[in-house]
Amino acid sequence: MAAAPILARRIARSGVLPLCCRPPSWDRAPRQPPGLPLAPCRAFSNNKIQVELDESSGVAMMKFKSPPVNSLSLDFLTEFSISLEKLENDRACRGVIITSTIPKIFSSGLDIMEMCGKNVEHYGEFWRAVQEMWLRLYGSNMVTVAAVNGSSPAGGCLIALSCDYRIMAENPKFSIGLNEAQLGIVAPFWFKDTFVNVVGHRIAERSLQLGSLHPAPEALKLGLVDELVPEEKLLEKASAVMARWLALPDHARQLTKSMMRKAVLDHLVAHREEDIKNFINFISKESIQKSLRMYMEMLKKKKS
Numbered sequence: 410m411a412a413a414p415i416l417a418r419r420i421a422r423s424g425v426l427p428l429c430c431r432p433p434s435w436d437r438a439p440r441q442p443p444g445l446p447l448a449p450c451r452a453f454s455n456n457k458i459q460v461e462l463d464e465s466s467g468v469a470m471m472k473f474k475s476p477p478v479n480s481l482s483l484d485f486l487t488e489f490s491i492s493l494e495k496l497e498n499d500r501a502c503r504g505v506i507i508t509s510t511i512p513k514i515f516s517s518g519l520d521i522m523e524m525c526g527k528n529v530e531h532y533g534e535f536w537r538a539v540q541e542m543w544l545r546l547y548g549s550n551m552v553t554v555a556a557v558n559g560s561s562p563a564g565g566c567l568i569a570l571s572c573d574y575r576i577m578a579e580n581p582k583f584s585i586g587l588n589e590a591q592l593g594i595v596a597p598f599w600f601k602d603t604f605v606n607v608v609g610h611r612i613a614e615r616s617l618q619l620g621s622l623h624p625a626p627e628a629l630k631l632g633l634v635d636e637l638v639p640e641e642k643l644l645e646k647a648s649a650v651m652a653r654w655l656a657l658p659d660h661a662r663q664l665t666k667s668m669m670r671k672a673v674l675d676h677l678v679a680h681r682e683e684d685i686k687n688f689i690n691f692i693s694k695e696s697i698q699k700s701l702r703m704y705m706e707m708l709k710k711k712k713s
């Protein structure tokens with residue numbers, strides 16, 4: 410994936426500072442008092458995501474920190490792809506745990522404002538960033554564990570589905586699913602394929618048509634998440650799962666992962682431009698814009 414020039418252009422336009430232009434990122438880990446051995450931990454942080462790599466275990470902790478709801482804006486997606494790329498290229502990193510710093514929310518999915526009232530160029534750029542994030546995460550060689558510590562609709566669910574393993578906080582108020590149909594929009598084929606690969610065709614078909622958001626216990630029953638744990642145990646459990654996966658030789662696990670995911674990844678890579686055109690045509694329709702506006706109004710009314 411030769412995404413670097415595209416990312417660089419997007420970053421330049423979005424005003425988000427690329428990590429390579431910031432003060433040396435690996436130097437931003439807390440300084441040790443003199444005399445103590447250096448902790449084998451490196452950290453980098455940008456506006457919306459914070460990452461800490463423990464070199465002794467080879468595990469990075471990636472935390473979304475974009476209030477109020479970790480919505481996947483163009484800037485967020487760009488930072489996410491850059492963070493994944495950095496870790497992927499770091500020989501010290503073998504696995505990443507993805508979680509959120511925002512109480513009760515893992516991610517609220519794609520930022521609806523990025524899909525409302527913008528021009529065709531913007532829609533194209535936004536959708537390319539969504540694709541890029543998914544290609545990097547679903548196609549990652551690292552072990553990826555989602556520690557889902559809050560609600561995770563639509564694009565948020567896609568992030569969790571793209572990981573190798575999903576652990577969710579056992580709070581029934583937290584829900585997860587591809588609820589696009591509820592917004593009057595349609596999950597694209599690669600969202601659907603990712604979902605089918607996790608839960609199977611029948612469950613995916615029903616859940617997608619109904620735009621269901623499944624409370625945590627139901628998500629476990631459907632196989633949409635692999636286990637539920639009390640929220641305070643989530644990261645501990647994710648680290649234990651990670652250690653089990655990392656006990657295997659990387660090359661065998663990576664080749665197996667690639668074999669399982671290749672067809673779905675290749676499908677999007679072969680149809681990327683067509684997929685972007687489809688998105689632009691679909692999202693530009695006045696009826697779709699109206700549905701999205703109504704959905705946003707409904708969200709705001711729910712508050713008052």
Ligand SMILES: CCCCCCCCCC/C=C\CC(=O)SCCNC(=O)CCNC(=O)[C@H](O)C(C)(C)COP(=O)(O)OP(=O)(O)OC[C@H]1O[C@@H](n2cnc3c(N)ncnc32)[C@H](O)[C@@H]1OP(=O)(O)O
Nearest residue numbers: 477480517518519520521522560562563564595687691708
């Ligand atoms: C032929 C086929 C062609 C293919 C076509 C492809 C079509 C497109 C496919 C798109 C794929 C994926 C789509 C998505 O991911 S859409 C996003 C779906 N997300 C949701 O439905 C979640 C909506 N949000 C919520 O349910 C709740 O906000 C929450 C996450 C449960 C949190 O609840 P809360 O009570 O804690 O907070 P709340 O007051 O509701 O929200 C706080 C503010 O944040 C705003 N907001 C929430 N979610 C989003 C979002 N996704 N995007 C932008 N803004 C969001 C909300 O409006 C509040 O704002 P304000 O404070 O009132 O200004």
